[in-house]
Amino acid sequence: MDMQDQIKANAELVIRQLGPLSGPGFGYNAESVAWVDGFIEQQRARPDLDPTAVDGLVNVLGSFLGECVGRCFGGQWQQVAGEWSVAFDDQNVVYPFNKVRKQFANGPRDSIKSLFETIPALFGPLLQKTGPSAASADLERLDRFVLQAEEAYDRLYDEWSRSDRAAAYNECKENMAEAIHLAREMGLADKVVELEKKREHYKNVFDHRSRVASS
Numbered sequence: 001m002d003m004q005d006q007i008k009a010n011a012e013l014v015i016r017q018l019g020p021l022s023g024p025g026f027g028y029n030a031e032s033v034a035w036v037d038g039f040i041e042q043q044r045a046r047p048d049l050d051p052t053a054v055d056g057l058v059n060v061l062g063s064f065l066g067e068c069v070g071r072c073f074g075g076q077w078q079q080v081a082g083e084w085s086v087a088f089d090d091q092n093v094v095y096p097f098n099k100v101r102k103q104f105a106n107g108p109r110d111s112i113k114s115l116f117e118t119i120p121a122l123f124g125p126l127l128q129k130t131g132p133s134a135a136s137a138d139l140e141r142l143d144r145f146v147l148q149a150e151e152a153y154d155r156l157y158d159e160w161s162r163s164d165r166a167a168a169y170n171e172c173k174e175n176m177a178e179a180i181h182l183a184r185e186m187g188l189a190d191k192v193v194e195l196e197k198k199r200e201h202y203k204n205v206f207d208h209r210s211r212v213a214s215s
Contacts, residue, residue, distance in 0.1 A: 010063035062097030149175035
């Protein structure tokens with residue numbers, strides 16, 4: 001997995017882990033950046049927060065922040081002087097990992113929410129958009145379907161009642177079908193292949209657990 005794939009995987013991890021805590025609508029949008037801003041402040045207040053934990057949070061939350069910037073404003077990931085950034089052109093860039101680290105160090109004066117909100121004013125003419133486009137909204141829908149499928153899949157390991165296990169699998173299957181359909185509509189061929197492999201894996205797990213429960 002190359003670095004950009006790892007960044008995207010980290011961002012999806014944030015959605016899976018923090019989405020259930022924040023409530024409906026958590027994704028690549030301004031409201032979720034604001035929620036993560038508050039989450040960082042909660043972590044800063046913990047007396048047991050150590051530097052190793054901060055490094056891990058910087059990696060995943062910086063990935064999420066950068067994905068939000070890219071999907072909402074049109075920037076692209078690239079390395080600048082050895083540091084990963086979201087660039088609008090060769091001269092105008094945002095450093096999401098550095099910004100998250102600064103908020104952990106300095107608090108609200110280095111707020112990621114403030115950075116996100118000032119991007120239109122700072123980079124206005126360079127932006128492809130000043131809010132989520134139809135494409136980014138579709139990506140959020142796609143991420144939501146996948147997340148819901150994964151949550152239902154996780155329940156396959158918890159449900160031993162045949163009816164409950166079947167209900168969890170049906171929910172998983174339906175959300176994956178929606179995700180695959182949407183990915184096809186968006187022309188995301190690689191994503192379609194990835195999701196179809198996941199769907200087949202989920203089916204195999206369901207079949208296996210059903211056989212084990214019946215034996």
